[in-house]
Amino acid sequence: MEMQYYIKRIIKPTTYLLLFASFISCLTPIDFTVDKTGGRIIISGQISTMNEKNIVEIGRTADLSRFQFPESEATVTLRDQNGSSFSYIEDFSRPGTYVLQNYVGIPGQTYNIEITLFDGRSYESTPEKMPETSSLDSVYYEIVGETITDAEGVFTKENLVKVYANSTLTKPTTTFLKWNVEETFILSPTDFPDPFNVTPPPCYISQNADPQRIVLYDGSSITSKSIKNQLVASRLIDWSFLEKHYLTTYQSSITMESHEYWRKVNILANQVGSIFDSPPAEITGNVINVNNPREKVSGYFQAVNQTYQRFVIHSYELPFPILNGKCDFVNNDYNSNSYPFRCIECTSLRNSSYERPIWF
Numbered sequence: 001m002e003m004q005y006y007i008k009r010i011i012k013p014t015t016y017l018l019l020f021a022s023f024i025s026c027l028t029p030i031d032f033t034v035d036k037t038g039g040r041i042i043i044s045g046q047i048s049t050m051n052e053k054n055i056v057e058i059g060r061t062a063d064l065s066r067f068q069f070p071e072s073e074a075t076v077t078l079r080d081q082n083g084s085s086f087s088y089i090e091d092f093s094r095p096g097t098y099v100l101q102n103y104v105g106i107p108g109q110t111y112n113i114e115i116t117l118f119d120g121r122s123y124e125s126t127p128e129k130m131p132e133t134s135s136l137d138s139v140y141y142e143i144v145g146e147t148i149t150d151a152e153g154v155f156t157k158e159n160l161v162k163v164y165a166n167s168t169l170t171k172p173t174t175t176f177l178k179w180n181v182e183e184t185f186i187l188s189p190t191d192f193p194d195p196f197n198v199t200p201p202p203c204y205i206s207q208n209a210d211p212q213r214i215v216l217y218d219g220s221s222i223t224s225k226s227i228k229n230q231l232v233a234s235r236l237i238d239w240s241f242l243e244k245h246y247l248t249t250y251q252s253s254i255t256m257e258s259h260e261y262w263r264k265v266n267i268l269a270n271q272v273g274s275i276f277d278s279p280p281a282e283i284t285g286n287v288i289n290v291n292n293p294r295e296k297v298s299g300y301f302q303a304v305n306q307t308y309q310r311f312v313i314h315s316y317e318l319p320f321p322i323l324n325g326k327c328d329f330v331n332n333d334y335n336s337n338s339y340p341f342r343c344i345e346c347t348s349l350r351n352s353s354y355e356r357p358i359w360f
Helices: 256-270
Strands: 003-010 041-048 055-061 068-070 075-080 085-090 097-100 110-116 122-125 136-149 155-168 176-187 203-208 215-218 226-236 245-253 287-289 301-313
Touching: 041 110, 041 122, 055 110, 110 301, 136 245, 136 301, 155 176, 155 245, 176 226, 176 256, 215 226, 215 256, 226 245
Parallel strands: 041 301
Antiparallel strands: 003 136, 041 055, 055 068, 055 097, 075 085, 075 110, 085 097, 110 122, 122 287, 136 155, 155 226, 176 203, 176 215, 176 245, 245 301
């Protein structure tokens, strides 16, 4: 690949306390069809050492669709090895999403969930023991220009930010890791002049920075006590970098079983080849229907030990201007059709909110 320019910025090593960290969900959404006939239940979530990462999503596949119908009004209960129980409460601003509040997972403890749907069907996950350690030493990023070839063989020059992670392993041969990078950026709508001089409020958009990338580490076959320069995300630089753009890298220490599940998901999400290749095996997680174990249930509930690093990129730090996508009011043009719809209604973007993160 042809490189046009190269900028590297190192984020100073910082280890954040596990029990008090918070942010948005780091579950990795993967865009692939789970069931072409529709109606298959999907249960995906986790108990984490990070308070606001304790989320369970429940839905049902749509016919020939890559999206799911949310399952609302379910009862979701977390249980630990001592018999204590904690409730996930549905966030009605995101139907089908259930959040555990005021509790964080304890490394070394064993957890599972029990779910009762609105129609009375019951599901439960296989118990998982949360790994003891997870240490993300440092994160750095590079801004590069690359020539990329698309699926049709067309060459285009793109600007990218690439994120890398470094970690030290205390028990390398029994360590299984997964990385995920979340992005949060601000979008200020078009401020049309008005007699009251009212400025529309901005939106804050949070999402996976590189949703098709699943980065895993299996220490069972590696003796090294450190991980250096692990590429964890590659993000196209576009209009979302016009203002302030945060990138947060999460390192999750997971079980061997969870690692195997995500390994299979990664194969399915990124499989390429010819008609002579073997089709991927059907992926099953660790959740079953209590009364009908033969039911095929997608998704996985995991117990994860997490750490994170966060940095911000401002548009003035980029070695090039972003020419397209601005929401500025121009040329006395009051016609809303002249502007991208996101500039008129920023909440039209997926995962957008007027609520500003406390750290933004």
